[in-house]
Amino acid sequence: MERWLEAERDQLILWLPVALGAGIALWFALPDATAWRTAILLLSAIGCAALATGRGGRAARVIAIGALAAAAGLALVWARADRVAAPVLQRPTVATFAAQVERVEPLAARALVRVTLLPVGSVTDARGEALDLPPRVRVNLAEADAPKGLGEGAMIRLRARLMPPPLPAVPGAYDFARVAWFAGLGATGRGFGPVVVTTPADGGSGLRGRLSAHITHSLDGSAGGIAAALATGDIGAIGEDDSEAMRRAGLAHLLSVSGLHITAAVTATMLIVMRLLALSPWLALRVRLPLVAAVAGAGAAIGYTLLTGAQVPTIRSCVAALLVLAALAIGRQAVTLRALAMGAVIVLLALPEALAGPSFQLSFAAIAAIVALHEHPRITALFGPHEEGAARRLARALGSLLLTGIVVEAALMPIAVYHFHRAGLYGAVANIVAIPLTTFVVMPLEAAALLLDAVELGAPLWWLVQQALDLLLWLAHLVAAVPGAVRSLPAMPDGAYAAMVGGGLWIALWRTRWRRLGLVPLLFGASWALATPAPDLLVTGDGRHVAVRTAAGLALLRDRAGDYVRDTLAENGGLIGEPSWLSDQPDARCSRDLCMTDITAGARTWRIVATRSLYPVPTAALIAACRSADIVVSERGLPRGCMPRWLRLDRWTLQRTGGVAVTLGTGRVTTVLSPGDRHPWRVQAAPRAFTHRPGFRGRDHVWRARHPDERQDPGSQAQHS
Structure with missing residues (x-):
């Protein structure tokens, strides 16, 4: 050793x-x-x-x-x-309050404006009673309700429906409560007009907001949103269809200001400064122009990071750029894994919670894969400088770009599947065109257009930017439409993900032949993830929405489920596309208030009963349905006599468990909440999650009940997590 x-x-x-x-x-x-x-x-x-x-x-x-x-x-x-601990709203409420605007984020594609507010003064609820609000809340306003003068620093008065930051709807879904805790957000909701501006913002909507608005007005459609994302990090003006096509084509990284964008800004700044200063023979002979250019590039990196909102990938890229510039200034090799490791340490010391987010993981995994690949001696010998003609040099460069794209896609696929439950398969090919188009055409043209707009001569360049971005969107839709462009998988076990991450790091960071041992945990984790069956039943934490895996695919209980619910249940159920409705399935018997369906899994047939409205079902009929069912789901508290053969997921049970995923073949029940989980954002949910009806008996029935197969075979064990 x-x-x-x-x-x-x-x-x-x-x-x-x-x-x-x-x-x-x-x-x-x-x-x-x-x-x-x-x-x-x-x-x-x-x-x-x-x-x-x-x-x-x-x-x-x-x-x-x-x-x-x-x-x-x-x-x-x-x-x-x-x-960062801050009070969190304990229950949904409608409140009227005054607040100072901390941040304004236009979401033009959704006709919304997202506003982060700092409530001040007295707050009253819908009944006129005094109410305590958290110190920071986030509210969505319709564009029509956003008044003039709404900007950072403005004082406004409004009425809004607020709710606590939601936990994941089902196991494996996005945990906004965790993100809100570290962001200091105590409530989120929807504001209602009219919104009164009592003190307008001094600087309007701020430099970032004004720049985004100028860019989106200069370009049509989602092209304006992409251009704004490149300049300010604001992605709110990108249409949902175009955004989905970018994700499916593996081009979504272009919309997040990170290493590619920082590199382009720093390189352009250094090039311009070097060329301009070199025009003076006196400066060229007496001053280290590369050092001066590096200082200018550092200023450009910091300014660009602040302009785009200082998100985690931007901060990481800025730190890495500063380290590269420092290495160039002292004559050391610039792009190394050591510089990346130092950047990771700095980010983790400043924002340790960023480790749990996909942004940090995707950013560092991509750069680590690129640097580790091109530090390998064989890759260096193959794609390094050669004495050859232009055609062979171009072919070698394209081969290097393609290989790099494939390696990056392979490195990012486990992360994408773990967080988003899907991964693109053709991103490496699409990026061969998209990255050069964005770096060498779109960004320089956009920067030049913004400069020429100062003298009102930028229109011709904006037309070129429009054509280039339309080409990028056409490419995204073309690749996204290819059969098999996206692979969807259900929620991945944490252990499988940890094994793949550990194996990938072992391969990337070592240099001797022992690095090959990383293939063992990598392949083990991948096999585990692929072998994990999709859940047969998904129930949201409020009990309103249920997804059942039928012979025709995933089917939803309620026909009026919103887009967010449908997308969340489809992603966590391993489905690409829209789920169907349970009432349309031949094996389901549904009324306005109740649905009953039989599904086959694990060599037996299971009966699931779910209520689908708040209207009462006759008690005798409901109890009879419960006795014939294996699982009963309801957003209401069920009567005491409703005792299914296995699981009863009613209001009182779901308040303690949160969303539930059930795999019938193995008897595995996964829940969002665990009684022993004391992470602060879960503790804040505990007063809501662990309340129960006074005198209610059998509220622990879901955990005491045995898997139905156990009753037939005493030696079998139900698996609960």
């Missing part, structure tokens, strides 16, 4: 952010403060024991530093969660 670590000594520092991130991930995985303290003490003990018994060997130092870094990461994110 010592000989191996000696051979890999230059790579050991790359594992520091991995250890730090492992500690952060451990905090998210463990349930409560007792487990967090135990983990910190255990990791610290491992580190101290390694130093005490290692006799100065490299392996002992590696173990000690890794264990202590993991303990530091766990403590860091715990402290961060406590530091």
Whole structure:
């Protein structure tokens, strides 16, 4: 081991952010403060024991530093969660209040304006009673209700329906409550007109808002939204169809300001500064122009990051760009995994919660894959400089771009499937055209058009930008329409994802032949994820919406389910496209108030009964239906005599479990909430989730009941998680 670590000594520092991130991930995985303290003490003990018994060997130092870094990461994110703690609204309410506008985000494609508010003064609810609101709330306004003078710093008065930040609708769905906790958001909702501006904003909508509005008015359709995204990071004006096509084609990364955009801005700035200063022979002979250009590039990177809202991928890219510029200034190799590791450490120290988000994971995985690939000696020999003609040089460059795209797609696919339950298959081919088009055509033309608009001469360049972006959208729709362009999978087990991430890091960060061992956890995790069956039943936390896997595919209980609910249930059910309706299925018997269906799974037939309205069903008929069913689902509290053969998911049960996913073949029941989970955003949900009707008996029935197959075979075990 010592000989191996000696051979890999230059790579050991790359594992520091991995250890730090492992500690952060451990905090998210463990349930409560007792487990967090135990983990910190255990990791610290491992580190101290390694130093005490290692006799100065490299392996002992590696173990000690890794264990202590993991303990530091766990403590860091715990402290961060406590530091950002803010009150959270406990129940939905309609309130009238005054507030200061903190941020305005136009969502032109949805005809909405998203406003982050800081309530001030007294607040009253719909009954005129005093109400305490969280210090920061987020409200969506219809464009028609957004008054003039609405901008950052404005004071407004409005009426809004507010609700606590929602937990995931079903297991594996987007956890907005976690994101809202670290953002300090205590409530979210919808505002109603009229909205009164009592004090207009001094600077209008701010530089970012004015720039986005100018760009979207200069271009038609989603092209204006893409151009605004490239300049300011504002994606609100991109149409939903076009946005979906970009995602399916593997081009969505172009809409998030990250490494590609920062690199283009820094390179353009350095090139212009170098060429302009070189016009002076006196400066060229006496001043280190590359150093001056690097300082200008650093200023451009920081300014661009602030202009686009300083999102995680932008911050990461800005940090990486500054490290690259510093390396160039001191004459060192610029783009290395060490620079990437330092950037990761800086981001994790500042925003440790970013590790859990797809933005951080996608950004760093993409760059790590690119750098690790091109640091490999064989790749360097194949695609490095060669004495050859222009045609062969172009072919070699295209081959390098294609191979890089394939490797990046492979690196990002597990992350995309884990977070979004789908992954594009042809993104590598689409990016061969899209990346050069965006970097060398769209962004320079857009920057030049903005400069010429100062003297009202930018119209011809805006026309060129329009044509280039229309070509990009045409490419996205073309690739998205190819059969099999997107593969959808159900929610992936956390263990499978961790195995794939660990295997990928092992392959990317080591250099000796031992790196091949990373294929073992990588293939194991991939096999586990592919072998995980899609759930047969999905129930949202409020019990209103149910998705059942029938012979024809996924079918929804309620015909009036909204777009968000349909998309969420389809994604987590491993379905591409629109789900059908349960009432249309031949095996279902539905009335206005009740649905009953039989589905076959695990070599037996299961009967599921679900209520589909708030109107009461005759008690005798409901109890009879329950006795014939294996699972009963309702958004209401069911009568005491309603005892199905296995699961009763009514209002009182779902308040404790949140959304539920059931795999009938294995008897696996996965829930959003767990009684022992004490993460702060879950604790805030506890007063709502664990309340129950006084005198209600049998509220733990869902956990005491055995799987129906157990009653036939006492040796079998139901699997619950």
